[in-house]
Amino acid sequence: MSIRTNQHCFECKECLAKLVLIAHEMTCPKCSRLISGLPHDETLFYENAISTMSFYKRDHGFYRPLAFYVGSWGDMMLSVTYQFFDFLEQENPADEKEFLDDFIKKLKLDDDSDEYLRKHYHDAISTVLVIYLDPGIEKYLEEKFGPREPIKRKSSWFQRLIS
Ligand SMILES: [Zn+2]
Numbered sequence: 001m002s003i004r005t006n007q008h009c010f011e012c013k014e015c016l017a018k019l020v021l022i023a024h025e026m027t028c029p030k031c032s033r034l035i036s037g038l039p040h041d042e043t044l045f046y047e048n049a050i051s052t053m054s055f056y057k058r059d060h061g062f063y064r065p066l067a068f069y070v071g072s073w074g075d076m077m078l079s080v081t082y083q084f085f086d087f088l089e090q091e092n093p094a095d096e097k098e099f100l101d102d103f104i105k106k107l108k109l110d111d112d113s114d115e116y117l118r119k120h121y122h123d124a125i126s127t128v129l130v131i132y133l134d135p136g137i138e139k140y141l142e143e144k145f146g147p148r149e150p151i152k153r154k155s156s157w158f159q160r161l162i163s
Helices: 045-060 073-091 095-106 117-131 137-145 157-162
Strands: 008-009 018-020
Touching: 018 073, 018 117, 045 073, 045 117, 045 137, 073 095, 073 117, 095 117, 095 137
Parallel strands: none
Antiparallel strands: 008 018
């Protein structure tokens, strides 16, 4: 299975808010306009998030790799999503949805005028959280793509030298 991390980003035609493709029909978190006719050949945010989360967790032990490169606004949304799930598993709260509400409230944004981003992050992470809770990321991926093979780690130059 290939991993795609570049998100499909676009702007709302009405208010020019920067958006990530969460659903093929979605409501703009800034101006509440219904945006339809979004491209069906683009991967939705939660699909990218879930695939990469599974890969990174199995390979690194964290959802957010230590050297994750944030090169675009869509990467930033993925990065916040990874942080949320790492934090969630660390804290193990009784109510995950309430934990998300709290996480989003405390999120530091660069610019207060980007307050709509809070709603957009919340909408995006919620789509991942629903699957995370039921049936779970690994089960979801298995149902969608079939049984998964364990990740084979490449041996390091040092291991090759001594073997
Ligand atoms: Zn808008």
